Amino acid sequence: MAWRIGVDIGGTFADLVALDTEAGRMTTLKVLTTPREPGQDVAAGLRRLVEAGLVPEAVERFVHGTTVGVNTIIQRRGARLALLTTAGFTDMLELARLRMPDPYSLFCERPEPLVPRERVFPVTERMDAEGSTLTPPDRASVAAAVAAARAAGCAGVVVSFLHAWRNPAHEEAVAAMVAELAPELFVFRGSEVWPAIREYERTTTSVLNAYVHPRIDAYLERVEAQLAAAAIAAPLLLTTSAGGTMTAQRGRRDCVGMLLSGTASGVVGAGVVAKAAGTHAVLTLDIGGTSADVALLTDGQPAFGSGHAIGEFPLAIPTVAVVSSGQGGGSIARLDAQGVLQVGPESAGSTPGPACFGRGGTQCTVTDAALLCGILGQGELGFGAIAPDPARAEAAIAPIAAALGVEAASAAEGVLRVAISGMLIEIDKLLARAGMHASELTLMPFGGAGPMLGALLAETAGIRRVLVPPVPGTLCALGALAADLRRDTMRTVLQPLEAGSWPALRQVFHELTEEANAALAEMSGGGAAETALGADLRYRGQSYELTVPVPAAVLDQGVEALLALFHAAHAESFGHSDPEAPVEVVSLRAAARRPAPPLPMPRQAAVPHAAAPESRIELRLDGAWKTAALHRRAALRPGGRFAGPAIVTQADCTVLVPAGWTAVTDELGNLVMEHA
Incomplete structure (x- = not known):
């Protein structure tokens, strides 16, 4: 066993x-x-x-x-840090990219850095853009910075110098000095955390790493x-x-x-389900207690990107491309200064939680609204961990309902619709960037609240097919089991993509591959591993680059093969390309992975039949109470079909099938819903 x-x-x-x-x-x-x-x-x-x-x-x-x-x-409860920078560059975190978070708001304020200006200390050193020493690190300035960090009560130090992506020698020397002068302080180097060009992004990523390290x-x-x-x-x-x-x-x-581990593993779990079901294009919808996270899958594989924001700060490392909005099951509903109903991003979390949980929460959340609409409360909630109380939910929404001049159920339905509209904003942006139309996609909702709102969101977005996995409430944990052991490496090179630079670029690819495989072996011993290569490319003069997957065969085919891949990727992403323009390589990447053991996906023959409901209930949908069927997920068999409006209850979540939708259980146990 x-x-x-x-x-x-x-x-x-x-x-x-x-x-x-x-x-x-x-x-x-x-x-x-x-x-x-x-x-x-x-x-x-x-x-x-x-x-x-x-x-x-x-x-x-x-x-x-x-x-x-x-x-x-997000809660700003991390370590008290000092940042050591090249002398003359101590304002890096304040300057950032000189962009306001919301350019359309006159009252917008930039977030306070995790390391305030008074704990940023200069070190006398300088390297040129080619990685050659102009001024070696001055020990006296390091000693002064360490003394100041101690006096400020810092627990750790981040060392991030100009051009360290090209040559980390100065950072390494200063980190060694800090360890010698103050062994009680932990130290992280920017070139250690993520050796990429762009000082602000590299420094912020390093600060994030050090900030959460003690916890x-x-x-x-x-x-x-x-x-x-x-x-x-x-x-x-x-x-x-x-x-x-x-x-x-x-x-x-x-x-x-x-940092984004749970979000990414949910997408991985969705990919396993989508691939087994043979579903080509999927929009995942993971609604938990605090947020709604969406991602695109093609043939079970997610897209990857970098620059994802953690709270208010950019993260430079590669991540599964997920877009988040602040509408989750615990998101709090409120009226703004103009009396307009808003939902999120503030969340009640698990403590005190939604009002209906009876754990001290008094503000109305999406979960309370779903309970008042009759969607929740028809079966177990959270494997029986919670017995929701409608009276508490009604008391929580009463101030909102009174201010709007409507009954509690109408206000509750409004809360659900506003939450869905918040999610839709981010979905529209994602589809526009990907050049996809909603009608091409199957929505896969999961998380504790995803199946509860999935079909309503799909209907609003124009998606006509929804696939609910057998255990949607715990799909992120299932995705963790399906995740491969993986190690990513990268190196910024800033080279022209031409025949003369090709031997050096190939050599970097080989070095990155060896580094990734060595790190994988260090983590888990020997064994077969797969390596994926990538290149960050741009037309000369562009400010930002495009990451292009590089098949291993391209290394032997030569520079023309990689150029062709970039031109095609640029045309697909932006609608145009310029094969005559010079191309520049910004960074090269390698990812070594050892596949996880496969998950069993048992199938049962689907026998078409009408699925009989257990009972009838009342649902508040489309401005009126309607009679709906109540089904237990455990009682549904492959081939069983029924029409909405209906509720399907199971231990980890509740599934809503609105009017105008039909649902059938497939041979894998997925509940597949289609709009008439």
């Missing part, structure tokens, strides 16, 4: 999936998160899995995603202790922002690599 466990910690619930690989049996579970005691939710979930039959000694793979890092940044380090230590106490000997693996996994040891230094 062998077990694999996937865990994802969200804003309200911790999701767990335990797979008995021999029996092919999967156990899913949700427990409430414990923000004040991070890690205790994992321990509570493991105890319940043991009660359900888990054999701890037989666990061979334990993969964990968490929001500890990203919540630390992530302490959190991982607690989780490892809990695994040991539970007699689980499998090494702790962490899901990464790029949709892979890494060891906890690596995660203690590569903290930014796991």
Whole structure:
């Protein structure tokens, strides 16, 4: 007997999936998160899995995603840091890119840096753009900076110098001096975290890494202790922002690599379901307690990008391309100064949570609104962890309803519609950038609240097909199990893409490949690995580049093959290309991965039949109460078909099938909904 466990910690619930690989049996579970005691939710979930039959000694793979890092940044509860910069460049974080967050607001304010100006200290050193030393690091200036950091009560230091992407020698020398002068301070270098061009993005990414390091380090230590106490000997693996996994040891230094871990693993899990179902183009919709996250899948594979914002700050590392909006199940509804109904981005989370949870929350959330509309409350919520109270939800929405001059149910339906419109804004942007139309896509909603609102969002967006996985509420944890072990490397080169530079570029590709494979072997020992290459290219004179996948065969085919790939990618992305224009290579990339063990996807023959409802309920939809069918997901069999309006309840979520939609269970257990 062998077990694999996937865990994802969200804003309200911790999701767990335990797979008995021999029996092919999967156990899913949700427990409430414990923000004040991070890690205790994992321990509570493991105890319940043991009660359900888990054999701890037989666990061979334990993969964990968490929001500890990203919540630390959003709540600004990270380490007190000092930043050491090249003398004359101490205003880097304030200057940023000289852009306002909202150029259309006269009252917009730029966010305060995580390291304020008074804790940014200059070091006398200078390197030119080619990486040659102009002024070597001055030890006296380093000593003065360290003394000032100590006096300011700093716990750690970030060293980020001009042109260190080209040559990290000065950063390495100064980091060694800091470690010698103040061994109690932890140190991170910009060229260590992400050795890319653009000083601001590299520095901000390094600051984010150091800012969350103490909390992530302490959190991982607690989780490892809990695994040991539970007699689980499998090494702790962490899901990464790029949709892979890494060891906890690596995660203690590569903290930014796991900031978007839960979001990315949800997309990975959706890709597994989409590929098995043979669905080509998918828009994923992950609605948890605090946000709605959307991504595009093509043949089960997500797109990747960089520059994702964490809170108010850009993250330069490659991530699964996900767009987020602040409308989740716990998002708070309110009236703004003009009396207009707004939803989010503030969230009640798990503590105090939605008013109907009875855990101290008093403000109306999306969950409260869904309860008042009759969507929730028809079955278990969060595997029975919550018994929602309609009276509390009605009391929470009463001030909003009174101000709007409508009854509570009308106000609740308005809350749901406003939440959906907020999500739609980001979806329209995503589809416009991708050059896709909603009618081409299948929507796959998951997360605790995704299936509850998925069909309503699809209807508004013009999507006519929705696929709800068998265990949508815990798909992120399932995705953690499906994530490959992965290590990304990159190097900025700034070379023309021409025949003369091709040998040097090939050599960099080979070095990056060896570096990625060596890091993978360090994390998990030997074994077969796959390597994917990429190049950040642009026409000379452009400000930003386009990342182009580079098949291994291109290295032998020569520069013309890569040029052709870039021109085609540019035409696809922007509608035009210029084959006569000179092309520049900004950075080269390599990603080594070791595929995760495949997940069992059992199929049952689909026998067409009419699925009989368990009972009838009342739903508030389209401004009126309507009679709807109530189905239990566990009672639906492959081939079973029914029409909306209907509610499907299951332990991890609730599925809404509006009027005008039909639903059928396919041979994989997915609930496939289509608009008439």
